[in-house]
Amino acid sequence: MNNIITTDRLDLYYGAFQALINVGLNVEQNKITALIGPSGCGKSTLLRVFNRMNDLIEGVRTTGSVKVGGEEILGPGVDLVSLRKKVGMVFQRPNPFPLTIYENVVYGLRIHGEKDRKVLDQAVEKSLSSVLLFADLKDKLSSNALSLSLEQQQRLCIARLLAVLPEVLLMDEPCSALDPLATMRIEELMLELKKRYTIVIVTHNMQQAARISDECGFMLLGELVEFGPTKRIFTAPKDKRTEDYITGRFG
Amino acid sequence: MxxxxxxxxxxxxxxxxxxxxxxxxxxxxxxxxxxxxxxxNESVFAFLFGRNWYPISDPPQFGILPLILGSLLVTFGAIVIAVPLGLAAAIYVAEIAPLWLRDILKSGIELLAAIPSIVLGFIGIVTLAPFLKTIFNLPSGLTALAGSIMLAFMAMPTIVSIIEDSIVSVPKNYKEGSLALGATRWQTIYRVTLPAASSGILAAIMLGIGRVVGETMAVLMITGNAAVMPVSFLQPVRTLTATIAAEMGEAVGGSGHYYALFAIGIVLFVISFIINLLADMFLHRGRGRKRR
Missing domain, CATH: 1.20.5 (Single alpha-helices involved in coiled-coils or other helix-helix interfaces)
Structure with a gap:
């Protein structure tokens, strides 16, 4: 068992409001870990701790310990550029840049200084192939990424991450803007991707968590109420609150 | 009821x-x-491309090429100064300045727009012109360069506020996507935010040009008003607008001179119209894309 992300006594405050309370969890390598819970429970906030995206919000204070690949990522001295290269993020709404498809995929490589056209071309082919877009898009790499369907846009956003060779993919409700069929295909893609990457997904869709995740955490009001293998969480929850939530008694 | x-x-x-x-x-x-x-009595060609503007000599000559070139030169200079400064200021205000400073800067920029152009011209005459005269060792500081600098100040508020608006309206998730890939703030600004705001930036430049081309009083006061073919930024020039303002009072109604000034008005009208049309096109292109 190999833990790639570990948190210990993690607290997070937005000003005076405490959004995460004493969170401790382990994310295992090459598994899909799902975070579920009602809106406002802190699951997105927790996800955004892992690549320090909360830094963009003024007045956020984080205490405790978060380790990615054994290295502490909280604190002022952390190299955010290499952290975010290692821990990529897919957002709720597909957010390709208003550039060409090609430029979207190589964006990460370009900002990290790659100029060699051959390397870029290869990365485009490899990344787009990984998300099963290359066959469809190889002849229109120079068209605007915003002209794609939402599903294709979300795949492109995943390809954009894969190009910088991350280890962890954080997904913040990646299917909430997609229709059921597109959702199903993205889920298949995630199962394929977990062979090479570790995935942490936030979802409000319990069935989705049950379908695709190996480990599952239930959050409520900033607390990680219960964390364990998905099958056990959904069949034999230990905590009454988890049971109430997954049986649909609230949420 | x-x-x-x-x-x-x-x-x-x-x-x-x-x-x-x-x-x-x-x-x-x-x-x-x-x-x-x-x-x-006058051919359109001789009017637009004539090199001599001698409206009250006998026979009068109504060539406005020096005036057109004067306007172009002063406008070009003003834009070259105002656009980089305005762009930098807008980026700072929209993306970098802390909140409290942002409000102060924005009101400062709006205040700049509130200064009457004649006051700017006045300040230009007493401070800028002598300064240029000394550093370039000129017979007079009232030159195209002085006009460009003053006009750049006048165009700045328009340019800054429109660019700032278009930067702020770039969807936040573009920025997040870029930062999440490990881009620095500056990389995000120049690789994602500015391209996304490009239509607004072009519109701002066009409207800035419009403001500069149409400006009269400050230009009349500070460019030296010599209707000669301009060859350098360090010589006096005269613009289309300044010509109308300076000569309308003395032109005899119904004379060739009087009609020529109106014809200059048509030329200005056409120029402004084209500029506004372009600005509008850029703005709408941007909106259309965002809606999709």
Whole structure:
């Protein structure tokens, strides 16, 4: 068992409001870990701790310990550029840049200084192939990424991450803007991707968590109420609150 | 009792709407009528490309090429100064400045727009012109360069506020996507934010040009007003607008000189119209794309 992300006594405050309370969890390598819970429970906030995206919000204070690949990522001295290269993020709404498809995929490589056209071309082919877009898009790499369907846009956003060779993919409700069929295909893609990457997904869709995740955490009001293998969480929850939530008694 | 009231209001609003169009059409018609009278005795080509503007000599010469080039030179200089400064200022205000400073800077920029142009011209005459005269060792500091610098100040508020608006309206998730890939703030700004805001930036530049081309008083005061073919930024020039302002009072109604000034008005009208049209096109292109 190999833990790639570990948190210990993690607290997070937005000003005076405490959004995460004493969170401790382990994310295992090459598994899909799902975070579920009602809106406002802190699951997105927790996800955004892992690549320090909360830094963009003024007045956020984080205490405790978060380790990615054994290295502490909280604190002022952390190299955010290499952290975010290692821990990529897919957002709720597909957010390709208003550039060409090609430029979207190589964006990460370009900002990290790659100029060699051959390397870029290869990365485009490899990344787009990984998300099963290359066959469809190889002849229109120079068209605007915003002209794609939402599903294709979300795949492109995943390809954009894969190009910088991350280890962890954080997904913040990646299917909430997609229709059921597109959702199903993205889920298949995630199962394929977990062979090479570790995935942490936030979802409000319990069935989705049950379908695709190996480990599952239930959050409520900033607390990680219960964390364990998905099958056990959904069949034999230990905590009454988890049971109430997954049986649909609230949420 | 509500119905007739609604009716009256509706018609009044309609009338006001139509009035604005009617006035524009009337003004344009009047301008055309007076301006085109010149071309009864003068060829359009000699007017637009004649190199000599001697409206009161005998026979008079109405070549406005030096005036057109004067306007172009001063405008070009102003834009070259105002756009980089304005762009940098807008990026700072929209993306970098802390909140408290942002408000101060924005009101400062709006205040700059509130300074009457004649006051700017006045300050230009007493401070900028002597300064240019000394550093370039010129016979007079009243030059195209002085005009460009003053006009750059006048165009700045327009340019900064429109660019700032278009940067702020770039969707936040573009920025997040870029930062999440490990981009620095500056990389995000110049690789994602600015390209996404490009239509607004182009519109800002066009509207800035429009402001500069149409400006009269400050230019009249500070460019030295010599209707000669401009060859350098360090010589006095005269613009289209300044010519009308300076000579309208002394032109005899119905004379060739009088009609020539109106014809200059037509030229200005056409230039402004094209610039506004381009600005509008850029703005709408941007909106259309965002809606998709």
């Amino acid at each position: 509500k119905r007739p009231f609604e009716y009256i209001i509706e018609k009044l609003v309609l009338l006001s709407g139509i009035a604005s169009i009617v006035f524009v059409v009337l003004i344009f018609a009047f301008l055309l009528k007076e301006g085109l009278s010149l071309f009864a």
